[in-house]
Structures are given as C-alpha cells and as structure tokens.
Amino acid sequence: MVRKNDAGEGSSSFLEMRSRIVARYPELSPQFQSIAQFALSNPEAMATETVVQLAGRVGAPPSSLVRFAQSLGYTGFAEMKRGFRDHLVFLVKTKNDSQGAPQGEGPADALRRLALEAQRDIEVLNRDFDATAFERAVNSLAGVTSIFVTAQHLSYPFASLFAWSLLEKGQECILLDNVGGFALRQSQLAGPKDATVSISFSPYQPSVVEEARAHRARGGTVIAITDTPLSPLAPHANEVLIVPGMAVGSTGSLAGALCLIRSLASAVAAIRGGNAGDSDRRGRKRRPNGGERRNG
Known part of the structure; x- marks a missing residue:
C-alpha cells in the first residue's frame, strides 16, 4: 500500500517498487511470479542475501533473478535490491528506537518487550498506510x-x-x-x-x-x-x-x-x-x- 502522506525517500522507493511488482504480476511467467511472491513475503531476505543465496531459496538460477528485475524495468538486480534495503533501514531504525527493553525472563519483562514490539509494528503500519x-x-x-x-x-x-x-x-x-x-x-x-x-x-x-x-x-x-x-x-x-x-x-x-x-x-x-x-x-x-x- 502506498502511503499518501510523508513517507520519506526510502519508503517511497520501496513502496514504488512493490507497486511495480504488483502491477506487472499478472503478465509475468510462472517462475517470475514465484520470485515476486517470495520477494514481497521476505523483504528482509531480499535486502540482505546475495543473488546466489536468494536463487537457492526460490529454486531458480541467479540469472532468473536478474531477468526478473529487468522485466520490472530495472537495469539489474542490484538496482531493485536498493528498494528492499531502504525498507530494511527503516525497520532497523524502528527496532533500535525501541531498544532498552528488559532482557530478563520475568513476566513483566516479557510484557515490556511485547509492548515495544507492538509500538514498532504500528510505526511500520503507519509508514506504509494507504x-x-x-x-x-x-x-x-x-x-x-x-x-x-x-x-x-x-x-x-x-x-x-x-x-x-x-x-x-x-x-x-x-x-x-x-x-x-x-x-x-x-x-x-x-x-x-x-x-x-x-x-x-x-x-x-x-x-x-x-x-x-x-x-x-x-x-x-x-x-x-x-x-x-x-x-x-x-x-x-x-x-x-x-x-x-x-x-x-x-x-x-x-x-x-x-x-x-x-x-x-x-x-x-x-x-x-x-x-x-x-x-x-x-x-x-x-x-x-x-x-x-x-x-x-
């Protein structure tokens, strides 16, 4: 969902890329559709893993990921991956902002950790809110x-x-x-x-x-x-x-x-x-x- 308010440059890049994948999805080959499904379900993996690692996870040769990116209008996989990295930067920032949760094992510590996770989840939803x-x-x-x-x-x-x-x-x-x-x-x-x-x-x-x-x-x-x-x-x-x-x-x-x-x-x-x-x-x-x- 593309948020219609101030999302920031990184967010705009990721959401624009996601919209492009969804728009092109019906005309993609079955193999490219499988890659698209994996990409949108696993954005953190797309941001951090190499093309060889990702190819192994989706069951396709690395060249297929490159061609997938090119079919979406990118010059190559690296350009498309930039959008996933922008998304990951935001997630890491929100996680760092919620650091300081108790590391103990008591019931109250677990509650505080979950409360901070809930705050982060709502921030992510708010950023991508359409x-x-x-x-x-x-x-x-x-x-x-x-x-x-x-x-x-x-x-x-x-x-x-x-x-x-x-x-x-x-x-x-x-x-x-x-x-x-x-x-x-x-x-x-x-x-x-x-x-x-x-x-x-x-x-x-x-x-x-x-x-x-x-x-x-x-x-x-x-x-x-x-x-x-x-x-x-x-x-x-x-x-x-x-x-x-x-x-x-x-x-x-x-x-x-x-x-x-x-x-x-x-x-x-x-x-x-x-x-x-x-x-x-x-x-x-x-x-x-x-x-x-x-x-x-």
Whole structure:
C-alpha cells in the first residue's frame, strides 16, 4: 500500500517498487511470479542475501533473478535490491528506537518487550498506510446492506473483533464463525448489495479465499485484509488492505492488524450512524399484535 502522506525517500522507493511488482504480476511467467511472491513475503531476505543465496531459496538460477528485475524495468538486480534495503533501514531504525527493553525472563519483562514490539509494528503500519484505499474500503462498507466477515485460525480473533466493534455501535455484522462447518453455506446468503470482509494471512485459508471468490462472482463487495498484495485474496477483492509481517513464524506483535481492523470498523460504524440507542432499538422485535419484546 502506498502511503499518501510523508513517507520519506526510502519508503517511497520501496513502496514504488512493490507497486511495480504488483502491477506487472499478472503478465509475468510462472517462475517470475514465484520470485515476486517470495520477494514481497521476505523483504528482509531480499535486502540482505546475495543473488546466489536468494536463487537457492526460490529454486531458480541467479540469472532468473536478474531477468526478473529487468522485466520490472530495472537495469539489474542490484538496482531493485536498493528498494528492499531502504525498507530494511527503516525497520532497523524502528527496532533500535525501541531498544532498552528488559532482557530478563520475568513476566513483566516479557510484557515490556511485547509492548515495544507492538509500538514498532504500528510505526511500520503507519509508514506504509494507504489512506486512499482505506477510505474507499470504509465508504464501500458503509453503503452496503449487510456486512459479513470471515476468517479462520490466527485470523479469526480479528474477525471477531471487527464484528464486535460494529455490533457495539448498533450495526449489524454477520460473523462466519464456521461452527458446525456452516461458514461456506452461510456465506452464500451474501448477495450483490452486501459486503464480505475477508481476513487471511499466510498460510492462507482456502475456505476464506473461496468465500471471497464466490461472493465477488455474485456481484458483491469484497474487502481483503491480508499480508501482501500478492495474497490469493487480492484477485477477488475490491480493496486490499495490507498488514505487513503477519506470516506464520514472524515475530510481529499483531498490534498493526488490531489497529487497522478496529479503525476500519469504527469508521464504518460512524458513517452508518450506529450508536447505543440504535443498538437498543435493534435488540427489540415487534410482536404480531403490535407489541414489542426484547431478545432474551
């Protein structure tokens, strides 16, 4: 996501390079697509390892990485690598800024270390934040009839948070929690005037991708929250919101994802006009004789 505010020269270089990779991705050969997926999922490796080392990791000859860079319009691999190095410099700076965390093994020490990691994750998200894509996603969700949200495994708590953030503001949100294996059948209730918020990070969940694909094919709106622009969710989404560093095995604190998802739900609820009074009224159903009863 290209941030639409002051990101600095290094950030602009990295984000411009990422945008170029995403734009050219559909026309790349299968081998180059594999290299592109690796590059955007492992930017630190791209910044620090040699072309021979990287070639071994992607299962391609070193010359393929050079040709990959040239296919994107760079003179060679070294020029493309500069964008990854700019990104790494920023990550190292934010990590150094958060140095000084206790090195002990006590519970409080662990909490302080995680708090500093959370601060760093939010700084990275803020630097790469695409305000335009975020605003489009908010406006799209604010204008639909019903909002569905789907996620599994690590991503499921984020879906739950999104649903609760809308419900507490009096706004309907249908959480596809897959209790009893009903999620895919429930997702079929989403029509052309509805939206699905699909949340998945590597390794991606096939059921979440399938729900997004099927709803988009029915003419619905799909907002994807994922970890790379080349996520399998991206081709099926109207808008893609990126949270970096969320792949399984990463050391991220999840703070960036929590911040983005909570903010998205709050912004949508504000436009849709949710408040506590609406929630109270939605909690009452009218009896056939004209009376009202509260949901128990």
